[in-house]
Amino acid sequence: MAIRKRPKVFITRKLPDPVETRMRELFDAHLNIEDRPLAQPELVAAMRESDVLVPTVTDRIDAAIIEQAGENLKLIANFGNGVDNIDIDAAARRGITVTNTPNVLxxxxxxxxxxxxxxxxxxxxxxxxxxxxxxxxxxxxxxxxxxxxxxxxxxxxxxxxxxxxxxxxxxxxxxxxxxxxxxxxxxxxxxxxxxxxxxxxxxxxxxxxxxxxxxxxxxxxxxxxxxxxxxxxxxxxxxxxxxxxxxxxxxxxxxxxxxxxxxxxxxxxxxxxxxxxxxxxxxxxxxxxxxxxLPHMGSATVEGRIDMGEKVIINIRAFVDGHRPPDRVLPGRN
Structure with a gap:
């Protein structure tokens, strides 16, 4: 299914300002200014309304939530290297591509x-x-x-x-x-x-x-x-x-x-x-x-977070342009 020129991208947590600014320039991006973790109903609503979801490790994207995604959702561009928060197999069954941000942290x-x-x-x-x-x-x-x-x-x-x-x-x-x-x-x-x-x-x-x-x-x-x-x-x-x-x-x-x-x-x-x-x-x-x-701060550097955001943007742009995203996560990877 083709995605419109400026896809609706829902970002579940606040990202570094340069990343959010670039996303607003390129996409119809919904930002989480308050940086408040989404409750499950809010996450489901976002997946029903968006073309692309940008979650983080704090968002549990399991099979039950994926089953409630809207028809337009075709990409989950995870802001993070690990994808244990996402049911990759369930996403594949719904025809949803999943990407991550490897090699930057x-x-x-x-x-x-x-x-x-x-x-x-x-x-x-x-x-x-x-x-x-x-x-x-x-x-x-x-x-x-x-x-x-x-x-x-x-x-x-x-x-x-x-x-x-x-x-x-x-x-x-x-x-x-x-x-x-x-x-x-x-x-x-x-x-x-x-x-x-x-x-x-x-x-x-x-x-x-x-x-x-x-x-x-x-x-x-x-x-x-x-x-x-x-x-x-x-x-x-x-x-x-x-x-x-x-x-x-x-x-x-x-x-x-x-x-x-x-x-x-x-x-x-x-x-x-x-x-x-x-x-x-x-x-x-x-x-x-x-x-x-320590409070899960191993990868917490300004440079690392910006690099992650740039990876997310590259994956989204490649997908929207009809190309295979460079950081696609395949089912059965684990």
């Missing part, structure tokens, strides 16, 4: 991953809180004050060696970490040689041998609770977990119990299983210094 997310890898063993947030708490607890430098653990020479196990995982590995190698990884497919020999990386086809075996685990794989049905209670129990008592991917990849209840029991040393989390809710037990652990918590 790898470096930003890898930066934040590395920050957490440093923050947890070196107790950075604990130290910062001491200086902002007016209780007189800091009396100056002491040889035994706020001792953390060195990361130089430790083993980092990367779960998911895609673009982000590889970017994390490059940073970690510069910090003197030994790189280990588990992935569905082995990376190229050249990449392994450059990173001096050790490949493990068994995730269980890798988890038992590394000092820090970095979760960088996509969220799919196959990776839900990939780090289960059984797998967390394989880790060393002195090991740390860092997650900047998706919260559901780790069994959060099992992680909390392991931290409480001292079965692992700590965790750095930028994502949560029931986001935006954060388990109060995690917050308590953070207050005690066992966990560093």
């Amino acid at each position: 790898s470096e930003d997310t890898a930066d934040m991953t590395m920050a957490l890898i440093l923050a947890v063993p070196r107790r950075l947030t604990e130290g910062a809180q001491i200086l902002t708490t007016d209780d007189g607890s800091w009396q100056g430098w002491s040889p035994t004050w706020m001792l953390g653990h060195r990361i130089w020479g430790k083993r980092l196990g990367i779960v998911g060696m895609g673009r982000i995982g590889t970017a994390v590995a490059r940073r970690a190698k510069a910090f003197g970490l030994s790189i280990h990884y588990h992935n569905r497919r082995r990376v190229s020999q050249q990449t392994e040689d450059q990173l001096e990386a050790t490949y493990w086809d068994s995730l269980d075996q890798m988890l038992a041998r590394v000092d820090i685990v970095s979760v960088n794989c996509p969220s799919t049905p196959a990776t839900f609770h990939l780090l289960s209670a059984r797998r967390i129990a394989l880790m060393k008592p002195g090991a740390y977990i860092v997650n900047t991917a998706r919260g559901g990849i780790i069994d959060e209840a099992a992680l909390i119990q392991a931290l409480k029991d001292g079965a692992i040393a700590g965790a750095g989390l930028d994502v949560f299983e029931h986001e935006p809710a954060v388990d109060p037990k995690l917050i308590k652990l953070a207050e005690s210094g066992r966990v560093v918590l």
Whole structure:
């Protein structure tokens, strides 16, 4: 079905001003100025009235909602790399194309991953809180004050060696970490040689041998609770977990119990299983210094968000012009 020259594009959240301005120039764009998450009935109404929907990770576009889409809706141009918020198969059955915004957030997310890898063993947030708490607890430098653990020479196990995982590995190698990884497919020999990386086809075996685990794989049905209670129990008592991917990849209840029991040393989390809710037990652990918590800000840079918006615009324009969008997500990708 042909889409009119200026398609009606509904954007579910506020985007950077340069992106919104360009969308208004090119399309009949409906903006969310208040940046208020849409309730389900509002999302359904938008899909009934629009030619193109631009959702984000906070919008759950499941099969039931897709079935209520209007006849004119032919493109869901996701503002984000991950598409676990969209039922790709259901969209395909309705003849709706789905696109995403890959390859623009790898470096930003890898930066934040590395920050957490440093923050947890070196107790950075604990130290910062001491200086902002007016209780007189800091009396100056002491040889035994706020001792953390060195990361130089430790083993980092990367779960998911895609673009982000590889970017994390490059940073970690510069910090003197030994790189280990588990992935569905082995990376190229050249990449392994450059990173001096050790490949493990068994995730269980890798988890038992590394000092820090970095979760960088996509969220799919196959990776839900990939780090289960059984797998967390394989880790060393002195090991740390860092997650900047998706919260559901780790069994959060099992992680909390392991931290409480001292079965692992700590965790750095930028994502949560029931986001935006954060388990109060995690917050308590953070207050005690066992966990560093961030509010899903791993990819939050001005440059990254603008790059994402430009990808969305390119995908929409290609589709409207009758071409295959460059970032089309095919059914069965997971």
